[in-house]
Amino acid sequence: MNAQAQTQYATEVGYNFAYLDEQTKRMIRRGLLKAVAVPGYQVPFGGREMPLPYGWGTGGMQLTAAILGAEDVLKVIDQGADDTTNAVSIRRFFARTAGVKTTTRTPEATVIQTRHRIPETPLNGDQIMVYQVPIPEPLRFIESSETETRTMHALEDYGVMHVKLYEDIATFGHIATSYAYPVTVDERYVMDPSPIPKFDNPKLHMSPALMLFGAGREKRLYAVPPYTQVVSLDFEDHPFEIQRWDECCALCGSQDSYLDELIVDDAGSKRFVCSDTDYCMQRRDLEEEGEQ
Amino acid sequence: MSAAEQLQVSTELAQPLFSVRDLTRLYGLEKGCQGVSFDLYPGEVLGIVGESGSGKSTLLSLLSGRCPPDRGTVSYRDTTGNWVDLYSASEAQRRTLLRTEWGFVEQNPRDGLRMGVSAGANIGERLMAQGVRHYGELRAAGIDWLKQVEIDPLRIDDLPRTFSGGMQQRLQIARNLVSSPRLIFMDEPTGGLDVSVQARLLDLLRGLVRELDLAVVIVTHDLAVARLLADRLMVMRRSRVVEAGLTDQILDDPQHPYSQLLVSSVLQP
Numbered sequence: 001m002n003a004q005a006q007t008q009y010a011t012e013v014g015y016n017f018a019y020l021d022e023q024t025k026r027m028i029r030r031g032l033l034k035a036v037a038v039p040g041y042q043v044p045f046g047g048r049e050m051p052l053p054y055g056w057g058t059g060g061m062q063l064t065a066a067i068l069g070a071e072d073v074l075k076v077i078d079q080g081a082d083d084t085t086n087a088v089s090i091r092r093f094f095a096r097t098a099g100v101k102t103t104t105r106t107p108e109a110t111v112i113q114t115r116h117r118i119p120e121t122p123l124n125g126d127q128i129m130v131y132q133v134p135i136p137e138p139l140r141f142i143e144s145s146e147t148e149t150r151t152m153h154a155l156e157d158y159g160v161m162h163v164k165l166y167e168d169i170a171t172f173g174h175i176a177t178s179y180a181y182p183v184t185v186d187e188r189y190v191m192d193p194s195p196i197p198k199f200d201n202p203k204l205h206m207s208p209a210l211m212l213f214g215a216g217r218e219k220r221l222y223a224v225p226p227y228t229q230v231v232s233l234d235f236e237d238h239p240f241e242i243q244r245w246d247e248c249c250a251l252c253g254s255q256d257s258y259l260d261e262l263i264v265d266d267a268g269s270k271r272f273v274c275s276d277t278d279y280c281m282q283r284r285d286l287e288e289e290g291e292q
Numbered sequence: 293m294s295a296a297e298q299l300q301v302s303t304e305l306a307q308p309l310f311s312v313r314d315l316t317r318l319y320g321l322e323k324g325c326q327g328v329s330f331d332l333y334p335g336e337v338l339g340i341v342g343e344s345g346s347g348k349s350t351l352l353s354l355l356s357g358r359c360p361p362d363r364g365t366v367s368y369r370d371t372t373g374n375w376v377d378l379y380s381a382s383e384a385q386r387r388t389l390l391r392t393e394w395g396f397v398e399q400n401p402r403d404g405l406r407m408g409v410s411a412g413a414n415i416g417e418r419l420m421a422q423g424v425r426h427y428g429e430l431r432a433a434g435i436d437w438l439k440q441v442e443i444d445p446l447r448i449d450d451l452p453r454t455f456s457g458g459m460q461q462r463l464q465i466a467r468n469l470v471s472s473p474r475l476i477f478m479d480e481p482t483g484g485l486d487v488s489v490q491a492r493l494l495d496l497l498r499g500l501v502r503e504l505d506l507a508v509v510i511v512t513h514d515l516a517v518a519r520l521l522a523d524r525l526m527v528m529r530r531s532r533v534v535e536a537g538l539t540d541q542i543l544d545d546p547q548h549p550y551s552q553l554l555v556s557s558v559l560q561p
Contacts, residue, residue, distance in 0.1 A: 142406065142408075142409075151383070155383065155384045155387060157384075157387060157421070159391075159417060159418075159420045159421025159422070159423075160417065160420070160421070162420040162425070163406070163409055163413045163416070163417050163420060164409075166409075166412070166413045166416055166420065166427065166430060167409050167410060167413050169427055170410055170412055170413065170431075170448075170449050171410075171449065234425075235425050235426060235427040236425050236426045236427075237426055237427050237428050238427050
């Protein structure tokens, strides 16, 4: 779809379709093609100023703007929820500058921008996930020099990644890293899967959906193409494990979704509810239908 | 040992491990090092002595692959018996060498250690880089090496910054030796340590070098350290090697005027 046709859907006058100008979007798409061709490799791109601060999802928004078409249906989640400030304002931003349809229902969405979570509902091949990434470099915690980390990636020099996991086991007796858990993509690049909980790491593996990662402040993007091997790093005697809860969701009763712990009164009593609000809602709707 | 094995061992020892020809890197007239050639044999300890600014450290970084020379070659005979030219090898090969068959002990342990992670992780890092993915094994290696360098194994989970200077230096040595290297570079390993700690460290080093049959290139300005550790000495002055030979020979009967000055300027308590 060309720019001319897209512009007429925009609801705010004075802005190009999806805020960014066409040249910028082309530049980002070129970067994305490279990222898809080399899974897990961090491609630098000319990040633009967005009308919100770094750390609020500027990287993800630029990718979303670059891939969005007028027919797309956008879903934005923050901590798994569709109704938090960040999610609401990004969704409204694209509804106003691109005039695209938005949704909170995972199966209806074609583009899902996310921070922290991958939806519980399995994704399909027609969907694109866009992640907002704060620190794209998984080696950063141990090596502060960018030149050095790039050389390490180029030479596949990843021994230090296990130093962090070793430290976890030495300190806590188990691998305590619970989010931004490093993975090896397609048996080559080590990648930071953004701050998703390690609970979601297995969903990256062989996913039918395209996964795009954008870091606005660091001006890097990377990708996991559909059906790509994504393996979480671990030790032979301390294998990778995902979080488990003894409780089930207080609202929908789900036993296999990622749960948030809520303190509900001053006495400190707590409830556990699904972090993915849409998944929880769908389950409750189904239950109600079943009762009728 | 069978005759064939004996023959193999003797040819192994008869061949140099490390060979340097006409190595030159100049930052200015007589600044840096020039025209250095030597062979180093398995299990041999070579000391490089000289005053500050004579090019000792430049030579060491040229030898250890840290900075490319203007001229000359550095070659190393690896475990398979092939000669590797250090500066025409790929960076990947060079890095692999540096963290498997070689070691580098820095003057300041803070440069050689990862200060943010525990002693055990420091020791295990080389093993992890070589692909050891078994926590129990890494742990066992950590404890074993702490014992070998005379640090209490109970301190395996402590950060290096809680260690004393001498302990940090010993930890750095353990971290290098864990991959069973054949060649170690040391840059003033006893610098900044008090005399009694120096003596202990030297004692430990001497034991490890003999026990593991390590080839060592050690840079020092302390002739006592040289006498204690080195089999052979090279005396450097103004970027050139002015005298080379057996340690005892040079220290007891120095030929070059500068060596004579160096030897005579040692304080005799």
